[in-house]
Structure formats: C-alpha cells, structure tokens
Amino acid sequence: MKTAAPNTLVARGLIILLMLVTLLPFLSMLSAALAPQGTYPNGLQWPADPQWGNFVRAFEVAKMDQLLLSSALIFLGVVPVSVLVATMAGYGLAKLTTKKYKWLYLIFVFGLTLPFEAVITPLYYEVRALGLLNTRFAIILPLIGLYMPFGVYWMRAHFLNVPHDLTEAAQLDGATRWKEFLLVQVPLARPAIMSLTILLFLWTWNQFLLPVVLVQDPMQRTMAGALGAFQGQWGTDIPLLCAGSLLILLPTVLLFLTFQRQFVAALMQGAVKG
Amino acid sequence: MTETPSSVPGTSKPTRRLSPSRGSRKATVTAWLFIAPAALAYAAFVLVPLGMSICYSLLRWDGIGKATFHGLTNYITVLTDADLLQIIGNAFQLVLYFTVIPVALGLAVASAIRGQMAGRFGTATRTILFLPQVIPLVAAGIAWSWMFASTGLVNQTLKAIGLSSWTRGWLGDFVWALPAVGIIGAWVLLGLCTMLLVTGITKIDPSLYEAARLDGARPWHEFRYITLPGLRQEIGVCITVTVIAALASFDIVYISTQGGPGINTTVPGLEIYRLAFAHRQVGLASALAIVLMVLVLLTIAPVQWFTRDKK
Amino acid sequence: MAGLTLRSVYKNYGDVPVIKGVDLDIQHGEFVVFVGPSGCGKSTLLRMIAGLEDISGGEVRIGDRIVNEVEPRDRGVAMVFQSYALYPHMTVYDNVGFGLKLAGTPKDVRDRKIRDAAKVLQMEHLLDRRPVQLSGGQRQRVAIGRAIVRQPDVFLFDEPLSNLDAALRVDMRMELARLHHDLEATMIYVTHDQVEAMTLADKIVVLNGGVVQQVGSPLDLYNAPANLFVAGFIGSPKMNLLAGQVEQVTDGRLRIVSGAFSVWLDAPTSDLSLRDQVTLGIRPHALTLDANGPLAGTVHLVEQLGNETVIRVLLSDGSDITAVLAGQGSFDVGSTIALGFGDESVHLFGRDGRRVAV
Numbered sequence: 001m002k003t004a005a006p007n008t009l010v011a012r013g014l015i016i017l018l019m020l021v022t023l024l025p026f027l028s029m030l031s032a033a034l035a036p037q038g039t040y041p042n043g044l045q046w047p048a049d050p051q052w053g054n055f056v057r058a059f060e061v062a063k064m065d066q067l068l069l070s071s072a073l074i075f076l077g078v079v080p081v082s083v084l085v086a087t088m089a090g091y092g093l094a095k096l097t098t099k100k101y102k103w104l105y106l107i108f109v110f111g112l113t114l115p116f117e118a119v120i121t122p123l124y125y126e127v128r129a130l131g132l133l134n135t136r137f138a139i140i141l142p143l144i145g146l147y148m149p150f151g152v153y154w155m156r157a158h159f160l161n162v163p164h165d166l167t168e169a170a171q172l173d174g175a176t177r178w179k180e181f182l183l184v185q186v187p188l189a190r191p192a193i194m195s196l197t198i199l200l201f202l203w204t205w206n207q208f209l210l211p212v213v214l215v216q217d218p219m220q221r222t223m224a225g226a227l228g229a230f231q232g233q234w235g236t237d238i239p240l241l242c243a244g245s246l247l248i249l250l251p252t253v254l255l256f257l258t259f260q261r262q263f264v265a266a267l268m269q270g271a272v273k274g
Numbered sequence: 275m276t277e278t279p280s281s282v283p284g285t286s287k288p289t290r291r292l293s294p295s296r297g298s299r300k301a302t303v304t305a306w307l308f309i310a311p312a313a314l315a316y317a318a319f320v321l322v323p324l325g326m327s328i329c330y331s332l333l334r335w336d337g338i339g340k341a342t343f344h345g346l347t348n349y350i351t352v353l354t355d356a357d358l359l360q361i362i363g364n365a366f367q368l369v370l371y372f373t374v375i376p377v378a379l380g381l382a383v384a385s386a387i388r389g390q391m392a393g394r395f396g397t398a399t400r401t402i403l404f405l406p407q408v409i410p411l412v413a414a415g416i417a418w419s420w421m422f423a424s425t426g427l428v429n430q431t432l433k434a435i436g437l438s439s440w441t442r443g444w445l446g447d448f449v450w451a452l453p454a455v456g457i458i459g460a461w462v463l464l465g466l467c468t469m470l471l472v473t474g475i476t477k478i479d480p481s482l483y484e485a486a487r488l489d490g491a492r493p494w495h496e497f498r499y500i501t502l503p504g505l506r507q508e509i510g511v512c513i514t515v516t517v518i519a520a521l522a523s524f525d526i527v528y529i530s531t532q533g534g535p536g537i538n539t540t541v542p543g544l545e546i547y548r549l550a551f552a553h554r555q556v557g558l559a560s561a562l563a564i565v566l567m568v569l570v571l572l573t574i575a576p577v578q579w580f581t582r583d584k585k
Numbered sequence: 586m587a588g589l590t591l592r593s594v595y596k597n598y599g600d601v602p603v604i605k606g607v608d609l610d611i612q613h614g615e616f617v618v619f620v621g622p623s624g625c626g627k628s629t630l631l632r633m634i635a636g637l638e639d640i641s642g643g644e645v646r647i648g649d650r651i652v653n654e655v656e657p658r659d660r661g662v663a664m665v666f667q668s669y670a671l672y673p674h675m676t677v678y679d680n681v682g683f684g685l686k687l688a689g690t691p692k693d694v695r696d697r698k699i700r701d702a703a704k705v706l707q708m709e710h711l712l713d714r715r716p717v718q719l720s721g722g723q724r725q726r727v728a729i730g731r732a733i734v735r736q737p738d739v740f741l742f743d744e745p746l747s748n749l750d751a752a753l754r755v756d757m758r759m760e761l762a763r764l765h766h767d768l769e770a771t772m773i774y775v776t777h778d779q780v781e782a783m784t785l786a787d788k789i790v791v792l793n794g795g796v797v798q799q800v801g802s803p804l805d806l807y808n809a810p811a812n813l814f815v816a817g818f819i820g821s822p823k824m825n826l827l828a829g830q831v832e833q834v835t836d837g838r839l840r841i842v843s844g845a846f847s848v849w850l851d852a853p854t855s856d857l858s859l860r861d862q863v864t865l866g867i868r869p870h871a872l873t874l875d876a877n878g879p880l881a882g883t884v885h886l887v888e889q890l891g892n893e894t895v896i897r898v899l900l901s902d903g904s905d906i907t908a909v910l911a912g913q914g915s916f917d918v919g920s921t922i923a924l925g926f927g928d929e930s931v932h933l934f935g936r937d938g939r940r941v942a943v
Contacts, residue, residue: 011387012395018383019402022465025417026405028427032420044427085311092308096301104309111320113574115522117543118567121550121559122326123319125337145319148312168637169670173684173731174658177304183683187674206410208525213547224410224525231416231529238420245416249409256408260401264469267407271470271515 026246033058033243040238051239058244062230063219068251070136071205071223077140079200082147083193089148090155091181095167105156111149116209119146127214138214139222143207147200154270158192159185195266198259202267205252223248330560337556348561357537358545358562362569364452365521365541369573371456372520376467377512384471385501403465411462415529418458419445422530445531451539458526463519467512474508475501510581514574521570542566587648587661587738587771588613589634595642596629596795603629605795606643611773611788616765619775620782621792621818627775628743630792634773635664635741647738658684663732664741667748669724671716671731677703678712681730702734705767722753733768742774746781758784779819783807791815813938816866822895824866824932825906831861841865841933844902846879850933850943857935866932869895872908875925880906887916898922 027044034050035041037057058064093105127138162185170180186193204222211225218229227248234240256263331348335341352358406414421427422444429441444454482500491499502509524543527533533540533548540548542562549559589611596604604626611617619627632638634645636657644651652660671680678699679686685695703709706726716724725745732740742761746754762785765772776782782789783803791798791806791814799811803819810816816824829843837853843865857863872880886897894910908924916922933941 011389014383014386015395015399018464018468019399021461022402022405024427025414025421025461028421029417040423040425042425042430044430082315085315089309089312092305096305096308101305104313107321108312108316111316113518113567113570114320114324115518115543115566115570117522117524117546118563119320119323119327121546121556121563122323122330124550126319126323126326141315142319145315145317148316148320152312152316163668163670165666165668165670166672168635168657169664169666169672169731170683171637172635172657172662172664173735174687175683177308179687181308184672188672190674202408208410208412208528209543209547212528213551224412227410227412227416228529231412238423241416242420245413249413252408252410253405256404257401260397263408264400264404267404267466268470268473271466271511 029242029246032238033246035239037239038237054239054243055247058240058247061234061240062226062244062247064247066219067223067226067248070219070221071251074136074139074222075201075204077136078143078147078204079197082144082151082200083197085144086148086151086196087155087186087189087193088181089152091159091185093152094156094159096177105152108149108152112153114149116146120209120213124213133214134216134220136215136220139207139210142210142214143204147203151196151200154196155189155192158189162188194262195269198263198266199270202252223251327560327563330556331564333557335556336554337550338554341557344557348558349565351558352561352565361537361540361542361545362565364539365523367452368456368459368520368523368541369517371453372459372463373513373516375460376463376516377509379464380467380471380512381505383468384475385497388472388475400469403469405465406462407466411525412529414458414462415526418461419530422454446535448535448538451531451535455527455530455539458530459519459523463516467516470508470512471505474505478504506581510577513577517573517577518570521566521573589739589771589773590646591643593643594630594633594640594645596626596633596638597641603795604633607797609790609797609800611771613771614769616772616774616785616787617790618782618786618788619773619790619792620777620779623777625792626795627792631741631743631773631775634739635662636660661738662741663735663737664743665728665732665745667744669728671724671727673716676713676715677708677719677727680716680727681734684731684735698734702730705733705764706730721749722757725749725757729764738771740770740772742772744776746776761785779821783819791818809940810932811940813864813934816932816934820868822869822907822909824868827865827867827904827906829863829865831857831859831863834859844900844904845881848879848928848931850928850931852933852941852943855941857941862936863941864934864938866934867926867930869907869909871926871930872906872910872924873926874910874914874922876923878923878925880924882922884916884918884920884922887918889913896922898924
C-alpha cells in the first residue's frame with residue numbers, strides 16, 4: 001500500500017539542506033580552529049597549513065584533562081543519586097499512593113516549567129550559607145533538587161504503565177515493598193532509567209548557569225561552565241577559542257555518536273513527556 | 275442461539291480494581307519513605323529557594339548589608355521601568371525566532387520528508403539533526419559568534435552572492451543583534467522540532483491521506499486537515515520546549531553578546547544575574563525572577579490546554 | 586489440612602457496598618467455583634481471601650486462623666492471575682522460584698521444588714525461557730507452577746482461562762481437573778463461564794450483586810435452582826421462563842395458567858394462593874415434539890448443530906421459547922409447531938423469584 005509520497009528528490013534535497021545548515025557552524029569552527037593562532041581567518045576556508053597543534057595547545061591551556069575530570073565528578077555526583085531518588089519517588093507516587101495524594105505529584109510537576117534563573121539568586125546565598133560555595137557540591141546538590149520534577153514525572157509515567165497485578169503477585173510471593181522495588185520493578189524499568197540517565201547526563205555536562213554563578217574556579221566547574229572563563233581569557237584568539245570549544249563539545253558528541261540510538265530515543269521522549 | 279461458553283450477558287466492564295494501596299497506615303508510611311528523598315532534595319533546592327526569592331523580592335537588599343522591607347515596589351519597577359520592559363520584550367521577541375522558525379520550518383520539512391526517514395539515511399539524518407541538542411548551548415553560542423563575526427561565514431556568504439553591502443558585525447549591531455541571537459536559538463532547536471514532527475507524522479494513519487486523495491484533496495488540504503490536526507500534540511510539545519528556551523535563555527546570550535549592544539539583547543535571565551551579582555540589587559533581581567516564572571507559566575498554560583490530549 | 590470459612594463478609598468501597606454479607610464453608614480439598622456475571626463481586630471476594638483487598642466486615646478463616654489482618658504472604662494462599670502476572674525479566678525458573686528465594690529457602694531445596702513443580706506441569710523444557718518467549722498456554726502453566734511450588738493451603742484462580750482460545754481452554758480445563766486430583770488441594774476458582782463452573786466444580790457459589798444466590802453441587806444447581814437468577818444463569822441455552830398465574834388451589838395441587846396453556850403441579854409445601862403471579866421454568870432440553878402439546882406456535886429460528894436442533898418458537902400469547910430437539914429434524918421458518926413437556930421438568934418460582942418446591 002503505497003501512499004504517494006512527495007517527490008523523493010525534493011524531499012532528500014530538503015533533508016540534505018537541513019543537515020548542511022546544521023553542520024555549517026561546526027565546520028566553520030573547525031576551519032577557524034585550524035588557522036594559525038592569533039589570526040582572523042576569513043570565514044569558512046580550509047587553511048593552507050592546518051594547525052592541528054592548536055587543539056593540543058587549547059587542551060593544555062584550558063587544562064582539559066582536569067576539566068574532563070571535573071565534569072565527570074560532577075556527573076557521578078549528580079546523576080546516580082538523582083536517578084535512584086527519582087525512581088523511588090516515581091514508584092511511590094505511581095504504585096503506593098491513591099488519588100488523595102495527587103497534590104504531592106502536582107507539586108513536583110509545578111517545577112517542570114521553573115526556569116533555573118528564578119531560584120539562582122537564593123541558591124547562591126543558600127549554598128554560601130552551607131559553606132559549599134566554589135566547590136563542586138555547589139553544582140551537585142542544587143542540580144539533584146532541580147532535576148526532581150522531571151525525574152519524578154518521567155519515572156512515575158513509566159510505573160503507571162506497569163500492570164498492577166505484578167505487584168500483587170510479588171506481594172503473594174512474600175516480597176516487601178522494597179524487595180519488590182529492587183527485584184521486580186527496577187529491572188523492568190531499565191529502558192526508562194537509561195533514558196533518564198542519558199538526559200540528566202546531557203543536562204549536567206552542558207550545565208552553564210549554576211557553575212558560572214556558584215563556582216569561581218573553572219577547574220571546579222563543568223566543561224561547559226569552564227567555556228565561559230575560557231572565552232574571557234582567550235576570546236580574541238579565534239583559532240584557539242574555536243579549537244577549545246570544539247574540544248569541549250567533543251565528549252558529548254562522541255558519546256552521542258556511540259549511543260546514538262538511545263540518545264535520540266531519550267531526547268524525543270524527554271521532550272514529549274516534559 | 276448456538277451453544278456458547280455462556281455467561282449472563284452483562285457489561286464488558288473488567289473487574290473493578292479497588293484502591294491500589296492498602297490504605298493502612300503501614301502502606302502510607304512506606305509510600306512516604308520512597309518519596310521522601312526526592313521530596314527533600316526538591317524542597318531544599320527548589321521550593322525553599324523559591325520561597326526565598328519571593329521574600330527577597332519584597333526587600334531592598336544588596337546581598338551583604340541590611341535589608342529593608344520594600345513591599346511591592348520591586349514589582350512595580352519591573353512592570354514600569356522602560357529598560358526592564360524592553361528586556362522582557364526581548365525575551366518575547368526571541369520566542370519569534372526560537373519557536374516560530376523551528377515549528378514552521380519543521381512542519382514544512384516534516385510534511386515534505388515523511389516516508390524518507392527509513393534505513394541508514396534516516397539514521398544519519400536523525401544523528402546530524404540532533405547534534406545541536408547534544409552540545410552545550412554556550413558552544414553553540416561560540417560557534418555562531420564566529421559565524422556572525424566580521425570575517426565570519428555569514429558575511430563571507432553575503433559577499434559571495436554579491437550582497438556585500440549587507441555585511442556587518444551582526445552581534446554588535448543595534449538592530450540585528452537580537453535577531454542574530456534568535457537565529458542561534460532557531461538553529462539549536464530546529465533539528466529537535468523537525469524530528470519530533472516527523473515522528474508524529476509517521477503516527478498518522480496513512481489511510482487518512484488516501485481517503486483524502488480520493489475525495490480530491492490537494493497537498494495543501496492534506497496538510498491543513500490531516501497533518502496539522504494529527505500533529506497537535508507534537509506541535510504543543512515543540513512550542514512548549516521552545517518558548518521555555520526563549521523566555522529562560524541565558525547561556526546563549528551570555529556567551530555571544532553579554533546582553534549588548536546596550537540592552538538590545540539582554541534577556542530576563544541575564545538581567546537577573548546581573549542585577550543580583552553585579553549591581554547588587556537582590557530585591558529587584560528576585561522580583562524579576564518571580565515575574566519571569568509567572569510569565570513562563572502564563573505563556574505555557576494556554577499552549578498545554580489547547581494541545582492537550584483530547585482522547 | 587485447611588478448609589476455608591467466610592462469616593458475614595462485607596466489603597464497601599467508600600459508601601458503596603460491593604459484597605453484602607457472604608457466608609461460606611469450604612472443606613479441605615474441595616474445588617469451589619465462584620461464578621456470576623461481571624461486577625457480581627466474585628473476583629473481589631477472591632482477592633479478599635487472598636489479602637489483596639481489605640475486609641470491611643465479617644471474618645475470613647483459613648484453617649482455624651482468622652486472617653483478616655494477615656499479610657497475603659502469610660495466609661498460606663497462592664494465586665493464579667487472569668493475566669498470569671509473570672515477572673517479564675526473569676526466566677521461568679526464577680519466576681517459579683521467586684517466592685522461595687524471598688523466603689530464604691536454601692538453593693538446593695529451592696531447585697528441587699522448582700523442578701518438581703515443572704515436572705507436574707510438564708514444562709521442564711521451558712525453565713530457561715523468558716515469559717515473552719512463551720505461548721499463552723505455557724505462560725499459564727508457569728503461573729500455576731509458581732503457585733504450586735509454594736505448597737499453599739488454598740489455591741486461588743482468578744479467571745485463569747479467559748485469555749486462552751477456545752480449544753486451549755478445553756485442554757487446560759482437563760489439566761486443572763487432573764491437578765486438583767493429584768494435589769488434593771483446596772481450590773477456589775473464579776469464572777464468568779458457567780460451563781467451566783459446571784465441569785470443574787465440586788461446589789458452585791453463584792453470586793449476583795455481591796450476594797450469594799445459591800451454593801451447591803453442579804447438578805443441584807441445574808436440577809433445583811434456588812431462584813430465577815440461578816435458573817437463568819446455569820444451563821445453556823437459557824431456561825425458558827414464562828409468566829403465569831395461579832388459577833386453582835386444591836389439596837396441595839396448583840393449576841398454573843400461562844399464556845395459552847395450563848399445567849397442574851404438586852406443591853404440598855407452598856404458600857401460594859389464588860391469583861398469585863408466578864414464573865414457570867422449562868429447560869429447552871426438556872421440550873419434545875408433541876402434536877397435542879400445550880405449547881403451540883410458529884417457528885422463527887432454526888439452528889442445526891448436527892446432534893441436535895435448536896429452534897425458537899413464538900407462542901400464541903406473544904412469548905418466545907427455545908427448544909432443543911434431538912437429531913436433525915427439518916423445520917421450516919414460519920411453520921406451526923407444538924411442543925410438550927413432562928410435568929416433572931417444570932420449575933416453579935414465586936412472586937419473589939424464589940423456588941417453590943414441586
């Protein structure tokens with residue numbers, strides 16, 4: 001059964017056009033990154049003598065290895081805890097509470113539209129009062145809280161779709177709620193948990209506002225957060241800046257290309273459900 | 275009346291599953307134990323600061339010294355000060371670029387390319403179109419800062435097609451800076467919207483199109499009467515995501531224009547940051563923050579309502 | 586050794602009563618079927634026995650323990666769900682052994698019990714598979730295996746066959762009967778299918794609207810339905826129910842007039858009097874072709890089943906009856922016909938729908 005799809009050539013042409021538009025900024029950055037340092041390259045042109053050494057220089061100057069480590073530490077601090085806690089809460093709200101407690105869930109949902117800027121100012125004072133200013137925990141702890149609306153929403157949506165008689169069967173088998181959660185529900189929730197992990201990883205790794213406000217030392221920030229300082233320092237050296245930026249966006253792109261299928265699925269579902 | 279595995283004809287209502295929880299105190303305690311950690315984190319780092327924001331917004335405070343009660347003066351300032359109003363207006367102007375372009379273009383492209391997304395070509399397309407969503411916004415900002423630079427790709431292209439008179443330093447231009455920032459956002463969100471809409475289209479029953487064609491519908495009719503209604507939810511999602519991105523924008527503006535020239539690209543997100551930490555006007559910053567939050571809610575609510583699932 | 590007792594069991598959901606005072610005694614080893622239309626409360630009752638629903642009033646005893654407040658896992662019951670409720674991410678082996686694992690049973694004991702149960706159900710070759718790789722019938726066996734392995738006092742089945750196709754249903758019915766015989770266990774079985782009830786049960790409990798209509802053996806229910814509801818529910822095709830009126834009362838004999846015919850019935854213990862409205866019940870299988878029979882009318886539907894013929898006849902007073910006649914008779918739609926019956930096959934129901942002994 002063939003629906004007469006629009007002209008294939010036009011369609012493919014459009015797609016290729018879109019892909020070009022998407023890739024152009026990357027390409028232009030790449031060509032600039034390869035120009036001799038300190039120069040002002042002319043738009044998009046492949047330099048006669050590609051300076052791959054710029055990347056090495058940017059890596060050293062920005063101390064990318066430490067930045068990588070910092071981002072990784074922040075990710076490890078934020079994401080496992082957030083996913084676990086959101087999964088527990090999602091399960092609790094989906095399976096353990098009745099309609100009477102819907103208000104609790106709605107309080108979480110309210111946070112879904114909350115821009116981080118709305119709370120960044122008091123967060124600063126709160127983090128300062130906790131004595132955590134300028135440490136990675138200044139980013140880790142608030143992020144965990146800020147991810148709860150989405151995480152709880154996400155996992156609750158998953159658990160709502162699990163048939164209830166699975167819980168009852170586990171009850172009859174003698175499982176406590178916690179055992180049922182660990183041994184039955186969590187393994188079953190693996191796809192949802194994976195998607196959530198991917199999304200939270202992306203948001204954490206690319207987080208900018210919190211690091212910039214709450215952490216002065218670029219080495220304690222996320223890679224994206226450090227980019228702000230990097231631009232401040234080396235903004236006039238376009239090739240170096242471009243090389244550094246490309247390096248900074250490389251980790252997520254590489255991970256994305258490797259796990260491309262899971263990322264795409266997560267991003268799409270994340271938008272729809274969020 | 276043949277012999278059937280008979281039952282008294284009743285309604286085909288499944289057995290009523292009465293209340294899922296056991297309602298006993300023990301069950302409720304267990305539920306709270308599961309929910310507590312998330313609730314605590316949320317309360318500590320979102321709800322409490324939100325409350326603090328509201329408190330601060332009623333004060334006049336520089337963040338260090340004493341605070342004086344200021345009532346609703348800050349809010350009045352936000353709603354009447356010309357600069358602040360322009361800043362809020364900038365955010366809504368960005369909505370034009372962040373939302374209208376990706377959704378409109380996405381719709382057009384999605385309608386045209388439905389059915390082309392299979393196999394390896396489709397995978398490559400998906401991968402590339404999603405790249406802007408995967409990189410940090412500030413990296414996108416830097417990429418486009420370079421594109422918009424006086425010797426950047428945009429000007430280079432204009433010269434190449436003979437429009438040299440149009441070249442300028444885009445991000446420093448009083449008129450064009452904000453649209454330029456808008457283009458950056460449109461670029462970041464275009465791929466996501468297109469993919470969401472394409473996926474949504476594949477969910478539309480193809481026989482609807484066939485029936486329409488038999489009824490004599492032209493492509494425009496198909497789009498208006500089948501594609502658009504069928505994409506209601508996805509469009510709603512695109513609008514919601516892009517509007518929030520526009521109103522709450524910070525990263526892109528910070529890295530590309532720092533809000534300049536003047537305040538022509540300043541957005542509320544950036545201004546809150548500046549007011550609180552550079553100008554030491556915590557009260558005003560908090561009032562602006564609350565107003566921003568309310569604006570987001572007010573803008574999103576109708577969208578959600580209009581595009582809700584009417585099953 | 587555990588029987589089951591329900592005393593004045595009530596269940597309310599909010600203000601709405603769903604189970605309205607059920608009394609029941611179940612002996613150890615009995616196969617009891619709860620049957621009734623959708624919404625009659627049979628599943629709710631089963632779940633209350635299992636401990637998955639709270640009991641609003643009355644008491645439930647398993648053995649000689651009151652189990653109202655006891656957790657499901659401690660009641661000594663096991664349940665087979667309508668949708669089987671198998672753990673999708675575990676193999677059959679792990680599914681069956683989950684309860685034992687939770688109870689801390691040593692691995693070798695657990696292994697032996699799982700394999701024994703698998704042997705009983707002939708599913709040893711399935712132990713390494715996942716539920717998604719199994720057919721409906723196989724999944725059902727796993728669900729039953731999970732119940733068997735816990736060696737419960739009472740087995741509970743919640744419409745276990747309703748998700749299977751007709752042929753498989755018949756096979757599984759026989760398997761369940763065999764299982765009951767082999768395990769000698771108490772089984773409570775919920776279904777809306779009266780054929781399943783009739784074929785499997787030692788004792789049937791008919792429920793309607795949360796109230797027990799009748800408890801008895803299948804043949805008791807068939808031969809002496811306690812009220813109109815049971816009369817219409819048990820037996821297929823449905824019993825013919827004709828409205829009538831008492832015209833004469835003489836020495837414990839009643840003359841009932843219905844439509845165009847009348848019949849004399851012995852009812853020594855009835856308290857019916859003249860002009861009382863009653864209902865006569867005659868099963869379709871009890872009607873025979875009789876040229877002088879009292880039920881005369883026109884045939885308007887004929888169904889040939891090979892071994893018997895089902896016809897529907899419109900009587901002269903407008904009422905409609907069904908008859909099942911042996912063999913492959915030829916009847917034309919629109920032709921007239923007369924049917925007769927033995928007086929002993931008539932059921933009499935009083936004004937309140939309850940059976941009157943005849």
